[in-house]
Amino acid sequence: MANVRCLQKLLRLQKFVLPLKTEAADNLLRLIKRLLLERAYDGIKVLFQSPAEAAKNLPHMPAIALDLYNEVCAPNLTDDVNILDASKFDCVNELLKLLAEYAPLEPLMLELMEKIEESSSIAIFSAYLRALQVVLKRHGSNKPQALEWCLASVTTRLRELPLPAYLSEGYDEQQALLLEQDAQVEDMLAHYITVGLCYEPLIKDILQQDKSTHIFRQCGQSRRNVFCCFLLQLMDKPLALLELDNAPRRQLQPGQAHKCQRNSYRLRPEQTQQHYLAARSRAGKSQSYVQQLVASITKDVAQLLGDPYALLGLVEQRVRWQRRLDAAKGVYEMSCQNMFLIDEKLPLTALAMYYHALFVAQLMPSTAPKIYAPLYLFESSLYLVTVLLEQPEPPLQHCGLRLNAYMLSQLSQPVPQSSLDLEVHKRYCEALCKITGYSPQESIRQLGLQLLQHYILAFEHSAKYFILKNLLKTLQHDGIRGYLAGIYKDLVAAALQHDEPLPEVYCGAQFRALLLQCICVLPKDVKSDLLTHAVSLSNALNLLRYFARADMTNRTGFWHALPEIEQRLLQPLAKALDFSLAHYKAYKERVKNGQSASDDELMQQQLNMLAVNINNSGMAGEGDAAGNLPDLGREEKLEVLAGSITGLESLRVLYLLASDNTQICSRLHGPPQLPLTSTWSRSYAKDTDKSKLEDFRAREEERERERDAAEQALLSQTTQADAGGAAGAGGDQQQQQQHTHDAEEAAKHAKVAEVRNKILDAALQHVPQHGWSKQAIVLGAEQCGYPSVVHGMFPEGGFALVSHFNGQCNAQLVKSLQQQTNNGQSEISNPLEFLVEAVRQRLEMLVPYKTQWPQAMALIAQPQHASTALAQVLTLVDDICYYSGDRSVDFGWYTRRIGLATIMKMTELYMLQDTSPGHAQTWEFLKNRMDEAVQLQMALAQTEGMTHTFQRSFNSAFITARNILGLGYSRN
Structure with a gap:
């Protein structure tokens, strides 16, 4: 209302100003009322459906439309009329539609x-x-x-x-x-x-x-x-x-x-x-x-x-x-x-x-653009998933879980840790853990637990560690804490299966910190309520048993952390188990002997703890205003106490197994005797296995020798004459000798660079057949008359060819832009059209290699190549913006260049899927995106206070832009 x-x-x-009501209009109104009263509904239809009558009556409708509504339609469009006289209801319904055209x-x-x-x-x-x-x-x-x-x-x-x-x-x-x-x-x-x-x-x-x-x-x-x-x-x-x-669909x-x-x-x-x-x-x-x-x-x-x-x-x-x-x-x-x-x-x-x-329902139109990166879709949808998970209705929570599951399934690469800069991840984890731990529906709890694992595993190693550590520190739900500890144990176990050095988050200082601060923890020392923390304590003890057997060479640093774990967890846990078992057994005897324990604080705590499980199973009874369950009878109390004692006994069995395993493994094999210092963790985690370290160094030395041999073989063919002339030169002055040596070194490097470029130019001819690979480089070297050993000059493999091609194309485009603008001196009449044409000219250079370009994009996206690739892209867009007339030094300098780089990458991805003649759809897509970017820039500039807001939000915006670009990034 x-x-x-x-x-x-x-x-x-x-x-x-209502139309004047004439006598004819009044007569028409009276006639309609009389016909309705006489139930002559067909007569009313004739007044407006017959061509002759309609031509006479419809011109009067504007004057009587509101009166007709108030006196005829509104009183008769009721449920009683619909039930008792459906024909009258239908007639008035049609009359209402008619007068709606004139009122x-x-x-x-x-x-x-x-x-x-x-x-x-x-x-x-x-x-x-x-x-x-x-x-x-x-x-x-x-x-x-x-x-x-x-x-x-x-x-x-x-x-x-x-x-x-x-x-x-x-x-x-x-x-x-x-x-x-x-x-x-x-x-x-x-x-x-x-x-x-x-x-x-x-x-x-x-x-x-x-x-x-x-x-x-x-x-x-x-x-x-x-x-x-x-x-x-x-x-x-x-x-x-x-x-x-979830329900089977039935046919209509x-x-x-x-x-x-x-x-x-x-x-x-x-x-x-x-x-x-x-x-x-x-x-x-x-x-x-x-x-x-x-x-x-x-x-x-x-x-x-x-x-x-x-x-x-x-x-x-x-x-x-x-x-x-x-x-x-x-x-x-x-x-x-x-x-x-x-x-x-x-x-x-x-x-x-x-x-x-x-x-989820797969209703995406076939015409939808296919250029959005899965990571961008995952991050953006996470806000919506969180909104659904925060709703009180289980059906909406279920929809949120399924949407989250779909987005996780679409990720093809690990999510980078920098994505966690988005605050939505914190809200999402809180909402997901809340419904996973406390939802009254078992299906939601089970699906939530699976998604929590899939979400964590979707990230790269450092991000997995960050998420697990923060959740273990902040969560109060003991069952989920124990589950997260199991996930970390499985991750480390999987890493131990490989021979290469463990990631830093699975060994050394970070491994030790997670165990001591988050997993192997007894919250209140000897006074801890062991039954409340039974699940997490069980997982911690199982984790100790596993690493005592699986990590005998101490690759994780487990044996160095074990003395502190014994001091913080195992020793007080033994005392707490003895104390708790003695207390509960004595309590049970008191109840057996008929002593009243209704006001006992310990029993009330036990009942409150059980209320969570009862609620989750849908069997909750009524409690008091504080949420406490009512007092139980003697038999019910004995049953609760017997279950508590059984739980403590099970926990003690796990404690004894963990203690025995660590002692036996320590006696049989003995942990490595390395000093436990603050600098040990990083170096030892990487270099534990001496033989593997020596193998790694040997391979690196072999690569260096291969590269030196390649350059030497190259120089033996190209600088022989120059070397002979230099040997005959006099050495009267030491300074002149130094200058001569520097000149020789510069000439040597110039020769190497020249030959590298010559080989890469020739190798481009073999890309259509062999792709962006080392084989194409070998064939290029042989084509130029050099031995195949010179491929050692390109330790980065196929990326050297991709980088050379991008640099060559960028230089060619810049040269063209210089000619068009008189080296930047000429004024551009239409900067937007200039930008579109420049990007198009650059992307057209990829057309001969369109089939092989996805392989090049995969090489560019590798972390070790990201800095070079990103530098090439941003340098190119800076040159394009410069020659378009953009010489500003304001904050918009960043936004325009990042925006142009994003559009270039989006259009590049679109072009790979475009089958239209001459890539016409690609160039139309490019123009549309450029127009949108320009208008967005204008909107931001015209909005008061938006510049400062944008600056504060630039970090998140850059994350989104990077994800659309498809480039890896590391803060280290």
């Missing part, structure tokens, strides 16, 4: 909005929504705010529909099979189907008429954007609660009289049949009603957006840049410029369900 009240205020400020827009719109929000049944809702469709068609593209209010009334009604309580509490797969047979769910689906029939022609009209010529996306208040936000809101609750992806029968839409719009049977046959054809023959609705809405949103991924880029922007200016009014920064940034217009839960449908 808030939307209606807002419109009422506006209408009071306006004066509407003054604003007053009728207000009435319709109010009736829609207050509708008591699907029949009433359908009648008024049908009239509203006519009014919205009359509005066209004018007054998008009024359109927004009208659609908000529709969503308000949908949210207020009564639903079964179990939808919010969660349901299992068997219950999901029967969801659509529930009367309330059926009624809700009928409302959604009716809304779909209403907006379908309006969207077609938008797509046909509202063809925007702007390449940069317009995010202000427009008819297109209002409808886009409305459709996305439809995917939010309550529809989001009908999460049926064409001849079935669908109960859920029998009153929708009062369509004729053949129209209803045609509509649902078409819907089934689009969405699939075996889809449920909910899945058809989701597919239809998703398709319409994607058509309105053009690029289905477009809103994914706004998610992080909402989190990082949104600032509330007036909490009372709900005004946000940039709200007047971008309606997609306002939560009231586009809730993040609705956006999350949209991308859940695109990815």
Whole structure:
């Protein structure tokens, strides 16, 4: 009703001039009333359907439309009339649609909005929504705010529909099979189907008429954007609660009289049949009603957006840049410029369900761009996953887990540690661990635990260590802490299977820190509650047993950490076990002897601890206001105490096994006797196995000798004459000799560089057949008349060829730009066109090697080559910007160059998949992205305070740009 009240205020400020009511108009109104009273419904239809009568009567409709609504339609469009006299209801329904074409827009719109929000049944809702469709068609593209209010009334009604309580509490797969047979769910689906029939022609009209010529996306208040936000809101609750992806899909029968839409719009049977046959054809023959609705809405949103991924880029922007200016009014920064940034217009839960449908339900259009890096999609979607996991309803949490699982499955490379600079990872871990530990649904807890492992394993080694250490330090749930300890043990065990030196995070100081600070920990020393921490203590003891046997050579540094582990964990644990067992056994004897223990603090703590497990199993009883369970009887207390004693005995068995294993292994093999110093960890972790270290050094020395031999063989052919002449020169002056020596060294290096370039130039001819490989370099050397041994001059292998090719192309482009701009002196009339043409010219140089270029990109993305590749890219874009006339020194210098590098890489990826003649689609894509970048720059410059906001957020923005570029990066 808030939307209606807002419109009422506006209408009071306006004066509407109604058409003059003539005597003929009054006669028509009286005639309609009399025919309705006489139940002559066919006579009313003749008044407007007969060509002769319609020509006479329709001109009077504007004058009597509101009177007809107030005196005829509103009193008769009720549930009682629908039940007792359906023919009268249908006649008045048709009359309402007719008068909607002639009545003054604003007053009728207000009435319709109010009736829609207050509708008591699907029949009433359908009648008024049908009239509203006519009014919205009359509005066209004018007054998008009024359109927004009208659609908000529709969503308000949908949210207020009564639903079964179990939808919010969660349901299992068997219950999901029967969801659509529930009367309330059926009624809700009928409302959604009716809304779909209403907006379908309006969207077609938008797509046909509202063809925007702007390449940069317009995010202000427009008819297109209002409808886009409305459709996305439809995917939010309550529809989001009908999460049926786990349920088998059942086939819809064409001849079935669908109960859920029998009153929708009062369509004729053949129209209803045609509509649902078409819907089934689009969405699939075996889809449920909910899945058809989701597919239809998703398709319409994607058509309105053009690029289905477009809103994914706004998610992080909402989190990082949104600032509330007036909490009372709900005004946000940039709200007047971008309606997609306002939560009231586009809730993040609705956006999350949209991308859940695109990815998980596989509704992504075939026309969607395929240039987005998986890492970018993973990081951006993580915000939406977190939003769903933070919702209280289990169906939404389940959707969040599945969306997260899909995004993790799409990652082809380990996620770099720098990604953890994004704050969303912290929120995500907190939300995931919360539902994993405390969700009342077992399926969610199990799936959450699996995803937690997959999430951690998706990162590179240093990031895995960082995540595990922080979670182990901050989590209070003992079961998850124990599970995380097991993950770390498995990671180290996998690394121990290989002969190469262990990563730093699995040995030495970092291994020792994680064990002592996070895993092998007794929180309160001897006074610790062992039953509360039983799971994590069991995992810690099992970890000690494993490393005592698996790491006899002390590659991890386990044996140096063991004395401190014994002091901090094993010794106090032995005392705590003896104390706890004695206490619980004495307690049990007291209860057996009939001594009252209802006020015993220890028993109450035990009961509270058990309440978590009882709640998770769905067997919780009622407790007091503090959450304490009621007192138990004598037998129940004895049962609880017996279970506690059994748990402590099991923990003591693990303790004895761990202690025995470490002592036996230490006596049989003996740990390495190395000094335990602060500098030991890094060097020892890498050089534990002396023989392997010697082998590694031998290989490095062999590579150096191979390189020297290659250069020597090269120089023996190219500098023989010069060497002979130098030998005959006099050496009267020592300074002159030094200069001569320096000149000889410079000439030697110049000769080597010249021959390297000559060989690489020749090797490019062999790339189409042998790829960017060492074999192509060998063939290039032989073609130039040099021995094949000179391939040792290129220890970086095929990347040397890629780097040479990129440098050659960059130099060729810069030379061309210099000629076009008179070495930068000429003024560029159209900088944007200049940039587009420069990037196109550079990318066209890749065309001869298009088939082999993915191999080159893989070499570029390797960490050891990232710095060289990134330097080449950024140097090139700096040259392009310079010759385009960009000589600024402001902060925008960074953003423009990083933006241009991103666009170049995106276009390069697009070109690899482009099969259009002359790569026409690639160049159109390039132009579109450049136009968007220019307009984005202008928008940032015109927004007050945005420059400082952007500077503060530049680190996260650079991470996103780097991920789109596909380049590795390391802070070390």
